[in-house]
Amino acid sequence: MERMGYQSDLLQQEETHEEDETLVERAKSGDQEAFGELVRRHRSKVYGYARSYTREAFLAEDIVQDALIRAFLHLGTLVDSRRFLPWLHRIVRNQAYTRLQKGPHKREQLFTGLINPSHDLEPTDWEDLDSILHRLGRTWSPAMEHTGDPSEVIVRRELLQTITGMLHCLNPRERRIVESHFFDHLSPTEIGRLFEMSQANVYQVLSRSRKKLIQEKTRIVVDQYMKTRKDAGMMNQTVLRKPEAFTLPTWITCAAALHGLIEYTDRKLSLPMVLGLSGHAFRLTVVPKEIHIAGPTMFPFADVLQEGLSNMGFESKVVGGEAADCASGQNANQVAPSLLSAEAREKRPLPTLLPQALELVHRSINRGYPVLAWDLFIPEFGLIYGYDDESKQLYAGDNCGHDKTVAFEHLGRGLVEELFVLAIEKTVEIDQRTMLTKAIDTALRHYAGAGSDKACANGLMAYTAWLEAFQQGSIEPNGNAYTIAVAENARRNASLFWSEIAATWNDPAFDQIRPMVLEASALYGQIADEFTKLSKLFPFPAGGEPNAPEPSKQATAILQGIENQERKAVALLELMLEKLSA
Template identity: 35%
Template structure:
């Protein structure tokens, strides 16, 4: 009796552990599906050994199994967003491993040797093969492979061959009639591009374009087939589309720093309209300044930890953030100093589109980094607020186009910087709770923002890229760096375009710093000091604003005259003096915060 009871207890404990592990795996898969790379890494660590066991049983070769698992994990990472039921992660991963093993075996795994086509049985009368029709040929070969598998002593290789033919047949149907005709003529009938051009009455260059486009579409379709992403029979395979109606966002509500501007517009779309000075203050961008050590390039504006900054700000506002980020392989990556820590990714649509569709379907726009923004911007944050599967396009905002613009799925996948973020309200934060925060909560946030402002002002190297040839000066020291660029002389002239954008962005930022500090709910001497800081930031904003007026933000090639450079340098010296005074006032205000904590 005692032994049976103990055995039952162990069984129950084991079942409880399995249930707990299943829940944890499901939660990790859910997080990974929405772009959490840390969750995906933990998920894989749990199941890598099991995946290798699957691969080794199929191949009988532990070294080949390692390669298969590595390939399978890459594909799983790229397509985790396509997983519909996160409780089915293991069967989904098993299918990917099996497909990768099959692909390896086709290429010549241990003991596998493919038979030539001639070894298949001759077609019977019922086959009626049309050897000029690829569909007919593939249908015949598939049937032969299936029949051979029933009688052969090693049916697995015939089934693998059957799967290959079925895959070819499936992926070719993603091409239009003309694309398929040209593709078959070139790859199967071995016609030259010139011969195909004559056949279709088109230029040879157009033929090459069709072949390139077909290759790309087939590669994408093969990924869909191998991962089981095509709709099953009986499912609704109709193309979907949805377009969200964004709230009006007039110019008076916008800020030049589009990272914060788009977050404000996104929150307004979620019926959570926030004061932009509040967003600039809480995010820290009202108090930031960063200048490249090379010249007056505008890239210093973008040099911060995108992921952590966004997560922290949105968490403070009551939202959970999920990210898809990466840098494209074999592609020049802009703003490398900011995105160098992102994983290297491939230009595959399925890695981004499920996230876009899911967020838009839920009524939430997607924050997106756009490297094809209209001039004078070169790259900026935008909002994706619609998609159309039939047209294969997404709709997104553009700082210079009030009506937005359309970008193809291919362009989204080919973006050299992948940065998409979706948001949902924290479960414990009901809408009414978010809108009725206590004054104590608001004050704590304000104190944290003031501490952060002082820390940034005193930190000369707030952001350090890993790339050695990139370096930036931040805080009050950034003024000195900026001034040195202006006084470097004709041998090292400042960058005209960057100069205009830096002045426009930082003049506006200091205005929001002044306004934010006037809104914080402090009391007594701390409030008096904060108001003095606000006035000093106002003066700094005015001086940088004069620089912006002298060097307007517009793409221009003309050089800045020595006289204009000196004028701007003196204005920046004035701005620095006022901001240094503002920082001193805030440091004294922090002293009063500390006294209250000790009291």
């Protein structure tokens, strides 16, 4: 029976090979259906190779594209055309190793450096895209259509179709200039002479076109990613239960979102505990001079949020966030409502990391965990708790009153144009002493000003910048009021955090610091009360008159008192850390 099965497999392989040869002959004669069938067959094999090296579908698609380009350009080195697929497999393997070693940063320039120019070519019609692409094909392999392996012809045609699709995102003038630069390797000076334009204008057109091509490549990768899901029968609608975190009464939306992530795990933590252990109960970041509304969220998202989760015993994965560090942007409360609309998002650049972000969203939700995301509706943090592949919509919300769907392609295209998503990967064992030790260390580094620069001031340095802004009369009322509200809420939760530890953590290791824990709870409660006084002077969202002489004088006195209390809190935290580390 086994031998009969083996013979049957051999027979099936021979029939498939013969069928491939027939399809190739039909494709060479112009049969588009036969060509399409061959492309589907060979692309599946190549994609399978790529997936054997990475579990991330978007990365496999990118590896496939790079491998096809490299294979196409070097087909002349293939001695035995019958060995095309094993040869292509080696290229995929090499590309996969290269990409995995380099990490998430991709090559942005699409074609430069890949093409060997040839000078013995017939004149090209620069007005005709097909003429340019035909020139490109001849440059790569002059006699391939007649003497090359049929499989090579298929890959060649598929690649040219992909390039054609990308170039059609450019207007005719841009396309001609890009074709002459990337395909014919003309210098900007030569292009300027050819098209009667200055070299500076050539650079401008190339720069603008390159951005368009990067956008188009992102769209293609997203489309291919969704097509892969469809071909694999993975097109689903998966919606988790709505996070309880949407109802949490806190101004600190990243803490609410972190709480929302954790509530789906087997580790239950209160909001004050999440704020304390993650370090957000002790944070203060302000924008010098104006005290911009973005101050409380001006931190490196990946570093701070992942460290906070690690303090609580969670490993996480992020996509994006590189530009979130200390970039204030616009105040969402002061822009036209139309800038927060779906139509406005459509006009903003498509994030190049969108395929990776969608991959993370799908994978996390399929495992039963929501995903933390930035700027889903306004520049604050929220949660994605479901997706619908057919309609390409994400189910998302936050604790600011938003709860609705967001289009896949609108992710990362909010007011500040920053993509950031984070998902919990796994829970790790961690004891209470370790959690508290790490949390205090996080808080002290922030108090010491870690991450401060010209755009923002952290910890105790923030009070200096804040007081100077009152003295200069340069404060923006809305942003100032928001910063006060966030600070008051943070310190109130810090007080509750220490109270909960004193009341519920019974490890004998805490006996030596329990009096200090109670003292810290009282001290942070007093700090919160002082911030409450400030919030009455400058209520959010109106903001009062922070630059008027009398309110400014009162605020300065209150802030100076708060700063003194914070310094006492820092000394107390340092003493606790010393005791815990002994």
